[in-house]
Amino acid sequence: MNNARNIAFWVVLLLLILALFNLFSGGASSxxxxxxxxxxxxxQVDSGRVASVxxxxxxxxxxxKDGGTFSTVKPGDEQITEKLVNKGVEVQATPQQQSGFMSLxxxxxxxxxxxGVWFFFMNRMQGGGKGGAMGFGKSRAKLxxxxxxxxxxxxxxxxxxxxEELEEIVEFLxxxxxxSRLGGKIPKGALLVGPPGTGKTxxxxxxAGEAGVPFFTISGSDFVEMFVGVGASRVRDMFEQAKKNxxxxxxxxxxxxxGRARGVGMGGGNDEREQTLNQLLVEMDGFEANEGVIIVAATNRKDVLDPALLRPGRFDRQITVGNPDIxxxxxxxxxxxxxVPIGPDVDLRTIARxxxxxSGADLANLVNEAALTAARVGRRFVTMADFEHAKDKVMMGAERRSMVMSQEDKEMTAYHEAGHxxxxxxLPKCDPVYKATIMPRGAALGMVMSLPEMDRHSWHKDQMRDRIAMGMAGKAAEIKKWGEDRVSSGASGDIQMVTSVARAMVMRWGMSDKIGNIDYSEAASGYDGNTGGFSVSxxxxxxxxAEVKAIVDEGYAKAFQILTEFEEEWERLAQGLLxxxxxxxxxxxxxxxxxKPGDDSDDAGQNAESEISVAAIPRTRSRGPRAEAAQAEDPEPSAP
Ligand SMILES: Nc1ncnc2c1ncn2[C@@H]1O[C@H](COP(=O)(O)OP(=O)(O)OP(=O)(O)O)[C@@H](O)[C@H]1O
Ligand SMILES: [Zn+2]
Incomplete structure (x- = not known):
């Protein structure tokens, strides 16, 4: 289609050029x-046989005069015109020209x-040549x-x-x-959130495969076009196509x-993208859930999405797809x-460990690399050595990602978390521990530990003290195991949490005898609107x-003491986590x-913290994988 168009264009152009060239350079010489x-x-002139020149x-x-036509080239003879006129020859002159081609x-x-420009745009508007002569806003959804x-x-x-969460959608399809007979409400859209390569697509x-229904796929970037309105009409078209199927x-x-939030683009927003997004919202509102079209979208940046997309009736089902555990x-x-043909010595569990x-994609790549390695040396099946070789290769490629931990980091995290x-x-006043993990995650839970949350829970002084001790246990563990010099930055989240609790104890909740029952928090933060100019000496x-530090130090000492007292159990737990x-x-x-733990630990809480973890991404990213792993575990014991 496209090709035929191109060829036609060049043929027409060529003919045009030829015709015009003829016309101009032609004239007499033709x-x-x-x-x-x-x-x-x-x-000839002298003999009077020339009629015109x-x-x-x-x-x-x-x-x-007898009808013949001749041509010649004039040397620098200026008098010739005069001579011709005198002889009664009709003289014509065409204006001086560059060569025929140049004039053309x-x-x-x-x-x-x-x-050319017209043809170019016609081609572009074709939208990749899909469907129809004027397929301006045809969706590019691929079936x-x-x-x-x-x-x-x-x-x-x-x-x-x-x-499991998607099982319901399969049933419905x-x-x-x-x-619909039972009046059940089926989500129109599901949003899969997770890091790249975790299997969202x-x-x-x-x-679609399970339900045996058609599967249309399109990328969000296909909607973003240079012409205002094209994206929106593509969205319309896509929904039409879907409804038909x-x-x-x-x-x-x-x-x-x-789906980026509207009105935050550079230079006053992006009209085209906003129009497209609006159209998407309109379409999603426009069809009934029981029409049988389910929109599944994927992103690894839920935080940038326009909130309107996440409202009920649109992508109201959000499913976190995390990196897999062991x-x-x-x-x-x-x-x-x-x-692939696998040799007898291959132990997938060891590779997994x-x-x-x-990510899922990394692992698929790992198997593929191993098979290639085996093929290169002419083996008929893949051995454990091939897997080891492939792992190094994939790891080197994957190392840039914050997700992959070195063995050393992993060990430190294990002892750190086991310490917590x-x-x-x-400690009697700590809430029961219900999970520990050293699985690195793109997102962390740490940010749940904010002061308002504690306010609501109305904690008591002894609980706070124990909580601080537990918070300091990670750092205490690192120091106890590897010494002061090796301590990592992984405890920064813990320290943040512990500090804010201790501060609140002293400055807001009257839990320090030396400070007493005075709220210093507003004055200390520089806000004196309600305290009428009250300031702290x-x-x-x-x-x-001094009080805040004393509380934290006390917690650290308590943590260190417990680790010493129960060192054996701590050691076993760390090894278990590894x-x-x-x-x-x-x-x-x-x-x-x-x-040995039972074998029912399957996927323990893998996606349990979807909501919170996404909100926490921006603050934990910069701290690196160690911090994230530490954070992920921290707040859980206190948030049953
Ligand atoms: N959970 C999984 N089980 C089996 N294979 C997986 C899994 N996750 C990923 N893979 C493999 O990795 C490949 C890439 O995964 P996929 O394209 O679905 O990831 P994605 O989450 O959509 O990534 P992206 O966000 O980069 O588009 C898949 O084709 C599959 O071979
Ligand atoms: Zn920690």
């Missing part, structure tokens, strides 16, 4: 004429450019058919919670009538490309290992600081007692 020497020409610069065209160009260039390979939930491993395809799944990858990794490996922080857990368990400030990465409360107790 009439077949014999050439004549100048002296012969003069002789046309002068075109140096070219002279002669028409004789200078005359016709603007038109040619115009025509993936069974031929491209049916994907089912069996192909997606290690993200069971996400699968299989039998829409059943649901795969999951969306699996929904209902029940079906429409998958919008990278929805953040269109068991998830083993399952993903086995899914991909099905496709050695690849912390790998032990102290949390041993330098002496009181010093006192407050092996299993994620342990539930019961498992923690088992591991501390030296038993």
């Amino acid at each position: 009439v077949s004429s014999r050439s004549l020497s100048w002296s012969d020409f003069i002789e 046309t002068l075109d610069g140096e070219r002279v065209t002669i028409r004789t 160009i200078s005359l016709w260039l603007p038109f040619i450019v115009l025509i 993936l058919t069974e031929k491209q390979g049916r994907v089912t939930f069996d192909d997606v491993a290690g993200i069971d919670e996400a699968k 299989r039998n829409p009538q059943k649901f 795969l999951l969306a395809r699996a929904i 209902a029940p079906c799944i429409v998958f919008i990858d990278e929805i953040d490309a269109v 068991k998830g990794r083993e399952k993903i490996l086995s899914v991909h290992a099905r496709k 050695g690849s912390p922080g790998f 857990a032990i102290v949390g368990i041993k 330098a002496e009181t400030k010093r006192l407050i600081e 092996e299993y990465e994620t342990l539930t409360g019961d498992e923690i107790r088992k591991v501390m007692a030296g038993e």
Whole structure:
């Protein structure tokens, strides 16, 4: 289609040029004429046989009385015109010109450019040549058919919670009538949130595969076009197409490309993108949930999305797809290992253990690399050594990501987190520990530990003290195990939390005898609107600081003491974390007692903190993986 158009364009252009070239450079010379020497020409003139002469610069065209046409070139003879006139020859002259071709160009260039531009835009508007002559705003949604390979939930491993949540949508697509008859409300849209390569696209395809419905895929960036209005009409078209094929799944990858919050763009916003987004919102409101079209969108930046997209009736179902834990990794490996011949010595569990922080895509890549390595040396199946080799390769590629931890980091995190857990368990006033993990995550829970939350819970002094001790346990553990010099920045989140609790105790809640029941928090923050100019003396400030520090120091000392007293259990727990990465409360107790944890730790709380964790991304990113891992664990014991 496109090609035919292009060829037609060039043919037309070529013909045009040829025609015009002929017209201009043509004239006299195009009439077949014999050439004549100048002296012969003069002789002809003298003998009176010449009827007319046309002068075109140096070219002279002669028409004789008997109808012949000749041409010659004029030497610098200036008197010739006079002579011809005297002889009664009709003399014509054409204006002096550059060569025919040059004149053609200078005359016709603007038109040619115009025509070219017109053709160019016609082509662009075609939208990749899909559908129809004037396919201006045709959506670019691609229909993936069974031929491209049916994907089912069996192909997606290690993200069971996400699968479970999507099960309902599959049910609905299989039998829409059943649901609408019961008046059940089915979400119109589901938003898959998670880091790259965690299988979001795969999951969306699996929904369609499981339900046996068509699957349309489009990328958010396909909507963003240079012409205002094109994106919006593409959205309209996409929904039309989807409705015709209902029940079906429409998958919008990278929805953040269109779905960014409106009015925050540079230079006063982006009209085209906003129009497109508005159209998307309108369309999502416009169709009924029971029409059988489910929009699944994916993003790894939920924080930049326009809040309007997340309102009920649009993408009201949000599913976090995280990086897999050790068991998830083993399952993903086995899914991909099905496709290659695996040698008898390969232990997928060991590989899974050695690849912390790998995403599903990394693991798929790992299996592929291993197979390539084996093929390169001419083996007929893939051995453990091939996997080891491939792992290094993939890891080196993946190292830039904050997700992948070195063995050293992993160990330090294990002892750090085990420290928190032990102290949390041993201190009577701490809430029960229900999970510990050293799984690095793109997002962390740490930010839940804010003061307002504590206010609401109405904590008591002894609880606070124990909480601070538990908070300091991570750093105490690092120091106890590796000494002062090796302590990492991973405790920064803990320190932040501990400081704000201790401050509040002293400055707001009257929990320090030396400071008493005076609220210094507003004065200290420089705000005196309500205290009527009340300010804190330098002496009181010093006192407050000393008190805050004393409370934190006391907590640290308590943590250190508990770690010393229960060193063996702490050690066992740290080793257990290194092996299993994620342990539930019961498992923690088992591991501390030296038993093996049961095998039901499956996916412990993998997606439990979806909401909070996303909100916390911006503040934890800069601290690196260690901090994130530490953070992820911290607040849970206090937030049942
Ligand atoms: N949970 C998983 N189970 C099995 N394979 C997986 C899983 N996650 C990822 N993969 C593999 O990684 C490939 C890439 O995953 P996919 O494109 O679905 O990730 P994504 O989350 O959509 O990534 P992106 O955000 O970069 O688009 C898949 O085709 C699959 O081979
Ligand atoms: Zn910590």
